[in-house]
């Protein structure tokens with residue numbers, strides 16, 4: 001059993017968090033509350049349905065924070081991810097959760113011209129698929145907002161080492177808030193387990209980082225958590241444009 005499996009195993013679930021981790025969780029809640037008070041309905045949370053985002057989602061529900069959230073359904077998500085989405089909708093119907101889909105005409109034309117799995121042929125084609133299935137829907141999800149929240153952590157990859165709590169996202173022209181920037185993976189799992197919050201069962205099958213089914217695979221224990229994403233590309237290129245590898249400007 002890997003360390004991650006050990007930490008995630010239900011038998012390891014504690015009745016309560018350690019005082020230090022409970023305090024860290026309360027800090028997370030405070031960060032989200034501050035964001036809600038500052039931006040009101042002009043902020044939104046991009047929920048990828050990964051473990052980190054389930055932590056933020058659970059916190060929003062537990063604390064009754066009125067932050068809208070959205071999921072991008074690319075049309076290529078694995079079934080367990082869609083099942084988790086259904087579970088979130090059923091468990092926390094009070095959440096203001098919206099699902100965004102790719103524009104059908106543009107995607108239809110791309111698939112006709114390039115082929116349904118063209119992303120394996122080149123980085124350019126992979127990025128154009130991500131642009132159609134993720135970035136354009138993201139633009140619609142962020143339209144009219146002043147800020148967005150992500151579940152990114154510094155420790156997730158070499159492309160995220162410079163992550164800050166609050167940044168200026170030049171690409172989106174929005175404030176970007178990363179309330180888990182200083183969290184470790186095992187801390188995320190301890191909160192999920194002690195609160196009994198749902199998570200994607202693919203995490204139990206070697207998928208620390210979740211994405212579209214054809215572009216995500218399981219990894220060996222101890223490997224770079226992002227190495228299962230677009231594994232045929234160089235590590236520095238393994239971002240889809242939602243969160244550019246280049247650090248954005250840190251705001252006060």
Ligand code: SF4
Nearest residue numbers: 119129130133212215
């Ligand atoms: S992750 Fe793969 S399938 Fe999903 S949008 Fe990007 S290239 Fe397309």
